[in-house]
Amino acid sequence: AQSVAQPEDQVNVAEGNPLTVKCTYSVSGNPYLFWYVQYPNRGLQFLLKYITGDNLVKGSYGFEAEFNKSQTSFHLKKPSALVSDSALYFCAVRDTAGNNRKLIWGLGTSLAVNP
């Protein structure tokens, strides 16, 4: 079955330290992978995506993610966290098998960056 797992409900990191938000997925075909961020009472904003090609993807606000096919993971990273990065982060996958354009969503990880 198609699924996305974000194993941590919350991640806490000190400002200036590197951060990682984890995501693993399960699909039958090749995945299209996405990361989104949500600030309180707002819609989601797109951060980055992996479609094909280089496994290291760079996105908005200094974020990057690494696609690892063998581990079926797509972890979000940032070398130096900012307090303003505190938000809710969602991983999503689209299975390219079939004609279904629906996204499968993780439950989200709340990131708290402490000053």
Next chain:
Amino acid sequence: DGGITQSPKYLFRKEGQNVTLSCEQNLNHDAMYWYRQDPGQGLRLIYYSQIVNDFQKGDIAEGYSVSREKKESFPLTVTSAQKNPTAFYLCASTGTGESPLHFGNGTRLTVT
């Protein structure tokens, strides 16, 4: 600037009343989606439409209805049959399969 507009931002209704949430986009996207967000449950798909005059049920369509008469508009009606309608509702749109979703800023519906 292109984007998605959801209105109103906050909506209050009495139990037993139907209510319609508006979603308009000027991105020329074919596909539009409605999601419901509850704390700790992530995003759950209510309905989606890949083209005008066509839409499909998502994972939690019961108690909801939609229409797609124009490319730009995808209104969602929360009917009195929806047992727990209080939630944050998000509308989104996208172009091709590789494109990310663009989201509106949501409507918070409270039913008492």
